Amino acid sequence: MEIERINENTVKLYISYIDIEERGFDREEIWYDRERSEELFWEMMEEIHEEDEFLNEGPLWIQIQALDKGLEVIVTKAQLSKDGQKLELPIPDEKHGEIPIDHAIEDLLDQNFQVNHYGKSKHKFEYVFEFRDFEDLLSLSKNKNLDEQIKTQLFSWNNVYYLHVQFPEELFDEDDINNSLSILLEYGKESNITIHRLVEYGKNIIEKNVWSTLNQYFE
Known part of the structure; x- marks a missing residue:
């Protein structure tokens, strides 16, 4: 897996399908099985933390692009505004403005990955x-x-x-x-x-x- 630090709050990584399969994941299930896709994601985040000291605390914004031989993933830490009530997401202002944190997290749960207080999916057991x-x-x-x-x-x-x-x-x-x-x-x-x-x-x-x-x- 290749890791590139973009800035203080963002990292970009590339992982090949061969690497994914060597980790014990099926190429198809990472798209259709949310739990398995989250397991793969957290394994990658652990490696990012170990190699780049990128802390994955709090809400994360994940962008995934499927390439011919693997996946390109951009991970950005969402930032709370000074009053602690708003969540600033890494997308253009004209698309969202400042989103209340509770609404933002619920919206992001519908994306590929999102975390709650304990760092796992909302209904994790x-x-x-x-x-x-x-x-x-x-x-x-x-x-x-x-x-x-x-x-x-x-x-x-x-x-x-x-x-x-x-x-x-x-x-x-x-x-x-x-x-x-x-x-x-x-x-x-x-x-x-x-x-x-x-x-x-x-x-x-x-x-x-x-x-x-x-x-x-x-x-």
Whole structure:
């Protein structure tokens, strides 16, 4: 993947279809499967952050152009106005003026990619958290407010522990998920590494029931 910094708020990258397929993605599904396309996007954003220190916090404006042998993607960080109520998007002023931030985010959700407070699509029910200190993971497992119905897996990769959590849609509503995420974020941080990448490159330490398994072996 080739990365070019345009300015402080914008980067341009090129990724070939061969590179996309080598990452485990089908060339067609990235256009028709929103979840898979988001997974590919966040993998690319993680690489951009590592190589160029481009922070992907807050709303992003994504422009994608399909070329003969790959994709050209331009990523721009949307800027809040000084009062914090307006979202300035990287498109000509005559097309939008200043758009209220809540409306702008809803509009952008209909584009190829967009993020919410936790950096994932609006109706996401699974996340990956990373822990560089195993003690933080142990402390998390002892938190009595964690719901045992959360599905969990634990991986290690490059000396970092990755916790994959899933919230069954039939058991958790948005408030339940947000409450659980608040607890998880007290001990670790959300990662842009996808579960597909962990399965392929990481080591699966605990297949399921991470909380109870850790408490069983580390009282």
